[in-house]
Amino acid sequence: MTKTRQFRLIDPELIGGTEQVPRLIGSVCAGCGTVTFPRQRSCPRCTSEDVQPRELAIRGELWSWTIQCFAPKAPPYLPGGVEEFEPYGVGYVELPGEVRVEARLTESDPERLRIGMSMELTLIPVPGASDTLTFAFRPVEEDE
Amino acid sequence: MSAGDDVAVVGVGIHVFGRHDGVTGLEMGAIAARRALADAGITWQDVDFAAGGSDAAGNADTSVSILGLTGVPFINVKNGCATGGSALTTAHAMLVSGAADLALVVGFDKHPRGAFNPLPEDWGIGSWYGETGLMLTTQFFALKIRRYMEEHGITESTLAKVAAKAFANGARNENAWRRTPLSEQEILSSRMVNHPLTQYMFCSPGEGAVALVLARSRRIRELARVPVYLRSVAFRTRRFGSFEVFSPSIPIESAPSATTEAAAAAFEEAGIGPGDVDVAQIQDTESGAEVMHLAETGLCEHGEQESLIQSGGTELHGRLPINTDGGCLACGEPIGASGLRQVHEVVLQMRGDAGERQVAKHCRVGFTQVYGAPGVSACTVLTV
Structure with a gap:
């Protein structure tokens, strides 16, 4: 996240974007498309480990x-x-x-x-x- | 299951629920165990397998130092609110397999006052979840029932009626904690905890213990008690898409809950349908849980709870008496003991030994269901 003034995020793994337009960071499974939040290292639906971070709506x-x-x-x-x-x-x-x-x-x-x-x-x-x-x-x- | 593999509950024992300063959880467990052994007409030396657990009051197998050092194999279980159900699952499997003939199952607990304060790290979630103010079981139940009310037309009056029934039944149960009846209006106007759920719609963490003696096949007939057959025990964890406690997110694609799956498996294994159930104890951590679990277990259709509860159908004289001992709402929630309390109550009802709260109808089929974090459920089907 781009910092415009002094603050810290509760957990930098969770939140991206900017202070004005923050985005939650989840993950999406390359295999079945399942989206999770927070980011996971494996897919809870299909068990794939091919999972990438994704900024959520x-x-x-x-x-x-x-x-x-x-x-x-x-x-x-x-x-x-x-x-x-x-x-x-x-x-x-x-x-x-x-x-x-x-x-x-x-x-x-x-x-x-x-x-x-x-x-x-x-x-x-x-x-x-x-x-x-x-x-x-x-x-x-x-x-x- | 062949007739030779029958498993029955042949003894039950309970230590009164509530607050018991100066008595440890282990001591309460031992008291319940001795009562269950006496009820079965056997001694601790006769028991050849034991299983038990508590969430916050120590290791169940330490009971042997109070009950006697007989060398019996004793397995500790710890499965949140499903701890009792897990202990029962373990003992049932040992008996069915022929590895044991007479088993003791014990569950007890002792929690501090106020809401539980689980730590997110213990549940695989970052500390941010607790610091943000989301790590509360009460929130989950409120969020789940709010959505359910919208989808299935359940009213706040029905939530209050569930609690009013619990306290009316608790008033007739000498082992309950809350024994003062409360009106629907008193419940609705009590302090708001998590909209739409008020103070008296929630159970409180408490203390208590329950023990059961289970017997296999030929041993059942040697014992004096009318056996209540344990036709099935089914235990499930959550699937992808079910809405469970401590979920930072839930998928849009929905799936049946752990309760739905455990109940369906228990009925299938027993060869008995939910329509055959005469009396049931289901997890009523709060009023909304009883409403939702009624349908998740298959005991009624989704949305049917409104008319079933409003017409008194789940009261002692109703067509489907639910939580006849007052449930968690009146008995409180000592986590390790609750699941076994449900079986204890169904056994009393099916024997006709429930005294002032004996249901009006003749009971041939009983059912129990516990639910806990982070999405576990255990269900049983019992018959006489």
Whole structure:
């Protein structure tokens, strides 16, 4: 990823593109075309080891969602994330023709989430580590 | 399977579920084991094979230092929520093969308060998954039922009814943890945990132990108890395309769940169909799991749960009583013990020994199903 200012990614294996237009890095099987996220070294569908990295689509549709209403335990969450906990949305976003990716959502109001709505990849600070970015999906207007 | 290879549950024992400060998981397991041996009318010295496990309370085979050092082969299993089912699978196979005649299966656990905190690295996922706030089983169940409700017309009222039934049944079970009945409204208005699932729709990690004595062929008839035949045990892991817990992504191409495959295999091996089941215990980690597992096991059609549950069909007097002991919701979830608790309850129901919670109908076929991370399931079919 091209850096425009000081930040670190939660895991450089996961995220490519630029800070303005980040891309998730998955993998695609040369044998059967199966797309996975994160990148895998072998194909979970056909067992082939001929698997290449692939930048995934940035837009998709919300396939399911929930709101995380209690602070996760640390570990595996960060202690700072527990301290500053606010409820957050979580969902699976279906990237057309590729895969459904689980992610944080920038929206945490249950009234404003519905299955089938359009979502776009973005980056958010990791709770409890503000200099570190992780990926999330944000709702987009149909004409955006 | 020929008649000579029959395997039956001939003894059951349980240590009350809940919180038990000052008692170790191993001690609870030994108490359950002694009760199962007494129920079968045998001694620990008679047992020629044992299998057991716990997720967080130590090595099951350490039980021999409490029960007695008889030299018995004792295999430890650890398979998440399917630990009990795996121990049962192992013992069943040993008996069917003729390698043993009388087996003890034990499962126990003791978990700290609050939600489980599994580490992503233990499940083949990077630490980013936990730091981002995705490593929670409660999220998975919420995401799965949210999608399922949309596809199959399940209402929040039905989720609440599942929990209300669990607590009503738990109130009649002296070995349950949660024994206070709750109304549908109390359940719906309790604290939101993960939309659409509220606090009382979730089970809590807890403590408890269960043991079973299994016998093979001729030994069955020598024992006093009415045998409940274990017609099949089937255990499966996930296939590509099934939607399972701790999945950073899921394929668009979908496949049946581990539960669907394990249930189908158990019914096929038993030569009995899901329509023949009189009483069943299925994994109800939360209300939505019971709803989805009802259809995944074949006990009803997808979407049929709404009318089945709303009409009281899964209650003690219903046409298909489910989780008659209160399930995980009322008993809590000591991981190693839950799968065996299900078999324990079906055995009591089929013997007619379930007391206040004995189902109205005569039970000839029973069924159990456990499910756990990262996509494992074990199912059994039992008959009298």
